Structure formats: C-alpha cells, structure tokens
Amino acid sequence: MPLQMKLSAITLDCPDPLALAAFYQQATGLEPHPESNADFAGLHREGEVFIGFQRVDGYRAPRWPAQTVPQQLHMCFEVERHLDEAEALLLELGAGRPDHQPHGAKARVLTDPVGHPFCIVARAD
Template identity: 55%
Template sequence: MRMKLTAVNLDCADPLALADFYARATGLPPHEGSDADFAALVDGDRPVLGFQRVADHRPPTWPDGDVPAQLHLDFDVDDLDEAVAGLTALGATLPAAQPRPDRWRVLLDPAGHPFCVSPRKRRGR
C-alpha cells in the first residue's frame, strides 16, 4: 500500500488567525471554504495546511514538554536571519532555547506550535 500525504492539520483556538499567519509567511492562499472552525491554505486546488478549532486548545510548551509539541513543520528559506526577522514581524516568537542555531532556528507560531526554518541548500555547494 502506498499513501499520499495531502495535508497537515494543526489544532488551534483561532483557525482563521493562524491560517492568516501561515498565508503571509508562505504565500499560500486561503481555501475559499475556510471558516471559524476550520481554515486551510491551498497549493493549486489542494489543501496543504489546515487549522482546526479546538475549544480547549493548550499551546505546546516547547522546549519544556509540559504540553508536548507532537509535531512541527520545517521550512527552507533563502536567508536564515532575514526569515527569522520577517516571521517575528508577522507574529512568530523566537524562544531562547535553540538546539542548533548555526543550522536552523526554532520559532513558535502565534498559536504556540514550534516550527523550524533552515537555509535552503543550493546546488553545487
């Protein structure tokens, strides 16, 4: 059996707000059927990132683990420092704990989910 990943969905308190953050960060447009309970970003005609309302959502407490992250997203960027500055301007936070700041940076989205940005590897390097 072979499965094809079609989307990753994140629990949150405010799906439209979190979708807006990731739309501005990635350039992916929102799905036209997004609403206050479920919002999605699309690539072409496929949803790729979804955000679902959870009434008792408790943000992850990375890195201490009281509320585990359970998953995180990884993104490639052209310039690590520039990406961190742009993402924090959009509402992400940069926690003090950075396991490998020379290779990637961990940020928290506005709902508290950790995600990583890494320099895009260029061919011939």
C-alpha cells in the first residue's frame, strides 16, 4: 500500500525572499507567514500548499526552455479568468513571458520576477 503523502509545502530559491513572496502574494492572494524575513519568507492559507522563498547567495535564474541553468521546479496554477486577462495581470505584477509557448491555447508559460517558470491554465468548469 502506498504511503499516501500529501504535498504541504514548496520552497523556491531566490535572491530576495520578501520581494518574490510579494509577487506571489499579489498573484495568488495567499497570506504572508508572520515569521517571514529577509532570509526566508512564506505564503499560506488554511488547506493550501505553503509556498516558501529562501535566500540563496549567488542565485542563478533558470533559463527556460534551455537547460543551461535548469528550471529545477515548474508550478502550474489554475486561473478563473480568461488566460489573456490573467496573463496581462501577471505581466503587470512583474512576470515575464518567454517566446517558447509549447501548450498552444490551453496554457501559458510565464516566469516569475527571478526566472522560475510557471504555467497558468484555465480552470475547467
């Protein structure tokens, strides 16, 4: 019988944990963890995955889709809005949009302000 583990947290390396947490807070609406600081920041909400951000000296941004600096992690987020609208809002918050978009109209690949790739997909009704 499998162990049946439940994912409870994801932590991303970055040069400035508080700044990256602010980006994801605006994008997701998750709440800042009260003990967030310059070395480790977190976002949480009851029943959802905790997202952590840890300071790494000499941080090197992933180069997606190239693997010269591998992506190491790729998160996907369901969005309730039309993909074009969600993408525009995330770009305003500081996300980037790589030229390489392998999913056609069903998903968009974006990068957070420090280069981590993530996808947005329309929530299926």
